[in-house]
Amino acid sequence: MFTLDTPLGTYTFKPYPIDASWNDCGGIYMFVMVDARGTAHIQYIGLCDSFKSRLCGHDRWDAAKRAGATLVYACSIANADVRAAVEKHLIGRFNPPLNTHHTSAASRLTSPLRRLV
Secondary structure, eight states, X not given: OEEEEETTEEEEEEEEETTOOOOSOOEEEEEEEEOTTSOEEEEEEEEESOHHHHSTTOTTHHHHHHTXXXXXXXXXXXXXXXXXXXXXXXXXXXXXXXXXXXXXXXXXXXXXEOOOO
């Protein structure tokens, strides 16, 4: 689990296995690869109105798995406008390699997060 401070507030992301059962609520999710040193690397950041409907058969899962992703970090955020703003901020901050919007193509490197467990 880790907590991120953003200009929009503080958000706690919890780790889940890729085959988790998902709730029918909205939020932000990240496909994450953890290296041998315990450093988490965000491969993709997305938002959804429903984790349950969005994460079943996600179009970026295969690419994320090839990049080593084994976890989904998720945070429920009820307000759709806040979700969109938080997603945009996080993609701009971490620049995940599998995101194609809100990123800088020139610096599309795997973005490390320190493991906060």
